[in-house]
Amino acid sequence: MSTLEFDGLRALVTGGASGIGLAIARALLARGARVAVLDRDVTAVQDDADLVAVTADVTDDTAVRAAVAEAVERLGGLDVLCNNAGVGAAGGVEDNDDEEWHRVYDVNVVGPVRVTRAALPALRESSHAAIVNTCSIAATAGLPQRALYGATKGAVQSLTLAMAADLLPEGIRVCAVNPGTADTPWVGRLLDAAADPAAERAALEARQPHGRLVSADEVAHAVCYLASPLAGSTTGTTLAVDGGMDRLRLRPPAPRS
Incomplete structure (x- = not known):
């Protein structure tokens, strides 16, 4: 018997060609899953x-509907989105x-809705269905x-809870992961554009x-924990991966004399 918790399971990762998405895809692979990535540009992974x-x-x-259908067909089903x-x-x-507000909401909030809608028929066929x-x-x-980014992510958190409530009776778990400021290409571009990139990075780290x-x-x-069959009683949960930023209030270091 395999000791890999995702052995035999099929996963789809959106935004999976770079950054956090690619890291998720690689981690799922390492745990035994078959993995498809959906992205606007898959050049970086198309030869993998x-x-x-x-x-x-x-x-x-x-x-989205065409890409999800292709992924499900090539994977032979879908268990994790x-x-x-x-x-x-x-x-x-x-x-x-307004145009920028609509654009970012369209990607960050309505995007997951579109992908989930397309994936639900396949997820309903799974015995270990999970959405993260x-x-x-x-x-x-x-x-x-x-302001804009935070508003969209607040919407995603509320959407996660609503989806979890709606889909639990069908055996589909829904959770979310809340990263802190992560070392990603987008953050790298922000740092590169700063007047003093080193000082800006130090401030974000601090x-x-x-x-x-x-x-x-x-x-x-x-993400792997939340999606795992071993977490079968975990749903409607948001897991912070933020170095304690959301919940901890540490005392500042004492000034040097």
């Missing part, structure tokens, strides 16, 4: 024989126009210059109690 790569923009319902695709947004409440949404510390903590950025692998391990 271990992954099934399908192309779609999560804002295009027709493309990781709604990870998303975009960032910077600025206060007055800094983005990638949320954010921005859903539970007020972060400077993250605001997390454990004193560093969260790694993509750490988020992936949390």
Whole structure:
């Protein structure tokens, strides 16, 4: 008997060609799953024989339905859906126009809805169905210059609870992972654009109690726990991977004399 907890299970990871999504895909593979990644650009993974790569923009319902159907066919079914695709947004409440608000909501909130709708028929056929949404510390903590982004992630957290309530009677568990500021390509681009990238990175690291950025692998391990058949009694749960940022209030270091 295999000791790999995902042995025989099939998973789909959106935004899976880079960053946290790719880390999730790799972690699921390592635990025995067959994995498909859905992304707008799958160039980075299309030659990887271990992954099934399908192309779609999560804002295009027709493309999403076709890509999910292809992934399900090539995997032979679906047991785990990781709604990870998303975009960032910077600025206060007055800094983005209506078009940008609609664009980011379309990706971060309606995107997971589209993918889930397309995946539900296959998930309903699974004995170990689980959905994990990638949320954010921005859903539970007020972060400077993250009004739009935080609003979308707050919506994802509420959506996760509603989905969990609706789908539990069908045997489908729904959870979310809330990363703190993670060492991802998007954060890297923000740092590169800062007037003093080193100082900005130090500030981001300092605001997390454990004193560093969260790694993509750490988020992936949390997703694997939530999606695992071993977590069969865990649903409607949001798991923070944030170095204690949401819940801990450490005393500042004593000033040096």
